[in-house]
Amino acid sequence: MNKIMPEQMEPYNDLTRELFFRGKYVDNFTYSEGKITGVKKGNIDRGQYIQLNYIEKNHKIITAKYRVYGCPHTIASIEWLCEQIEGKAIDNLNKIEIVKLKILLLIPVEKTSLILLLEDVMDEIRLQLGLK
Amino acid sequence: MKRLIEDLVYLDSAATMPIDPQVKSAMMACLDHAEVIGNPSSSNSPGRKAMHDIEVARQQLAALLHTDAENVIWTSGATESNNLAIIGAARFRADLGRHVITMKTEHKAVLGAFDYLEKNGFQVTRLPPDANGLLNIDDLKEAIHDETQLVSIMHVNNETGVTQDITQIGSLCRELGVLFHTDAAQSVGKIPLYLDQLPIDLLSVSAHKFYGPQGIGALYIRKAAGCGVVPLHYGGEQEKWIRPGTLPVHQIVGFGLAAKLALERIEHDCLMMQLFHERLWDGLKDIPGIAINGSVESKYHGILNVSISGIDGESLILMLEPLCVANGSACNSKNNEPSFVLKALGRTDHQAQSAIRFSFNRNTTNEEIDIAIEKYNKAVRYLRKISPDELI
Numbered sequence A: 001m002n003k004i005m006p007e008q009m010e011p012y013n014d015l016t017r018e019l020f021f022r023g024k025y026v027d028n029f030t031y032s033e034g035k036i037t038g039v040k041k042g043n044i045d046r047g048q049y050i051q052l053n054y055i056e057k058n059h060k061i062i063t064a065k066y067r068v069y070g071c072p073h074t075i076a077s078i079e080w081l082c083e084q085i086e087g088k089a090i091d092n093l094n095k096i097e098i099v100k101l102k103i104l105l106l107i108p109v110e111k112t113s114l115i116l117l118l119e120d121v122m123d124e125i126r127l128q129l130g131l132k
Numbered sequence B: 001m002k003r004l005i006e007d008l009v010y011l012d013s014a015a016t017m018p019i020d021p022q023v024k025s026a027m028m029a030c031l032d033h034a035e036v037i038g039n040p041s042s043s044n045s046p047g048r049k050a051m052h053d054i055e056v057a058r059q060q061l062a063a064l065l066h067t068d069a070e071n072v073i074w075t076s077g078a079t080e081s082n083n084l085a086i087i088g089a090a091r092f093r094a095d096l097g098r099h100v101i102t103m104k105t106e107h108k109a110v111l112g113a114f115d116y117l118e119k120n121g122f123q124v125t126r127l128p129p130d131a132n133g134l135l136n137i138d139d140l141k142e143a144i145h146d147e148t149q150l151v152s153i154m155h156v157n158n159e160t161g162v163t164q165d166i167t168q169i170g171s172l173c174r175e176l177g178v179l180f181h182t183d184a185a186q187s188v189g190k191i192p193l194y195l196d197q198l199p200i201d202l203l204s205v206s207a208h209k210f211y212g213p214q215g216i217g218a219l220y221i222r223k224a225a226g227c228g229v230v231p232l233h234y235g236g237e238q239e240k241w242i243r244p245g246t247l248p249v250h251q252i253v254g255f256g257l258a259a260k261l262a263l264e265r266i267e268h269d270c271l272m273m274q275l276f277h278e279r280l281w282d283g284l285k286d287i288p289g290i291a292i293n294g295s296v297e298s299k300y301h302g303i304l305n306v307s308i309s310g311i312d313g314e315s316l317i318l319m320l321e322p323l324c325v326a327n328g329s330a331c332n333s334k335n336n337e338p339s340f341v342l343k344a345l346g347r348t349d350h351q352a353q354s355a356i357r358f359s360f361n362r363n364t365t366n367e368e369i370d371i372a373i374e375k376y377n378k379a380v381r382y383l384r385k386i387s388p389d390e391l392i
Helices: A014-022 A072-085 A090-095 A100-104 A109-128 B021-032 B045-065 B078-092 B108-119 B137-143 B166-176 B249-284 B313-320 B340-344 B349-353 B366-385
Strands: A003-006 A036-043 A048-057 A060-069 B002-005 B072-075 B099-103 B123-127 B148-152 B179-183 B202-206 B217-221 B290-292 B303-308 B356-359
Touching: A014 A072, A014 B313, A036 A109, A048 A072, A048 A109, A060 A072, A060 A090, A072 A100, A072 A109, A072 B313, A090 A109, A100 A109, B021 B249, B045 B072, B045 B202, B045 B249, B072 B078, B078 B099, B078 B108, B078 B148, B078 B179, B078 B202, B078 B217, B099 B108, B108 B123, B123 B137, B137 B166, B148 B166, B166 B179, B249 B303, B249 B366, B313 B356, B313 B366, B340 B349
Parallel strands: B099 B123, B099 B148, B148 B179, B179 B202
Antiparallel strands: A003 B002, A036 A048, A048 A060, B072 B217, B202 B217, B290 B303, B303 B356
16 A cells, blocks of 8 residues: 655654664674773663763774664664764764754754753763863 | 655554545545535525435434434534533533543543533542553442532543443443443444443544544434533534534535444454454564553453563654554654553553554454564564663
């Protein structure tokens, strides 16, 4: 059965769907050599929880992986964040603009807390790396 | 911009049913082949034809309900019927007392009407369900006092399919001289109802919940002393002054035919729902952490509502596409709050948030059920694979 639906009625845009289904940075707990550092943020009972592990080598994030519980926007966001982090020089981490996600993924206003959660993740990473 | 959704599998029939092709044809014929659809209130020939069609439909719906046609009032749908029944009956009996009773798990169309009454000087008791979603009759007995004039308890719950014992509830109300209204939007046309035998005073019906058109409903009002409603609208003699306004002939014709078809097929449909329910649950029950929400004994089998631990309901819905299901009721699913119905059953936020409602109709196929089983299993496996340690 085929149905036509106007795009503005869709709760998720194409990028959100792509990132949600991609799962490229899902943590399978198999890492290349190096010290694994982890960040855990959020609250399962409140519907959002992120566990991000990364390996830093020679002032560069060589691996970023996640485990996540939450809505499609949460899953898509952490997939996007890992993509942004992985391969990036530590000094460039400050250039990642989490707030851009609000527009990129068309995150609805009632999910604004997601942006704050991702900011918390990034703040923690920066702190761990001595950037703050 | 248009998005094409291919291979949609529709298992959200509790939200709205696909219109029966015969019903659609009858409505189209009503719109297409008449020179003019008369105003049923007019005494000219098209008007008389329109009124005739409306009265035929009224007979058809009355036959499905096993009552007299004169007890049926047309409305715009179950929401209006519920409002008219609850607010109308409370006002009708306000001189006798101003206490009314309902349950916490009612549809918002009922709860909203009770909220309105509360703001307008009525005392409202909202009874909790047990963990299976059922009313404890002793709670109701205890809640009724001298001032109580109306009890409204739904027949089949729209989220869980849990079926209340309306015979027992109605009998108690009748014994204590209290009016009994039931929102039967999810049961009429799906479960046989014999209003000539049931102790029900007011009953709300919606056409689109059983293969009829959207935008049309009905209210059954028992013809008896002390049973009545004060209108919500004024300005016309239609529907015995109770519900004024020009009647939508084509919708009523469609509604009547849907009722006629339901009466012919109801036993077969019931059996089909039971088979779909069994097949789906057989395919899901072995998934760790899954549980049915609501009673499994006292329920309408056209609805299966399940919760699962460690899974977000919104992500699950997206993973299930192109399966069309619901998390929460259709009327409640645009906000991200966990279902108040499941919360009233004692479910945690987490359990309520993961809930998915599957609901079937007579066009559902075994193949579609199998697709649902496969997609649900696959979705749960994936979402657990990406879940944090704490949830594994």
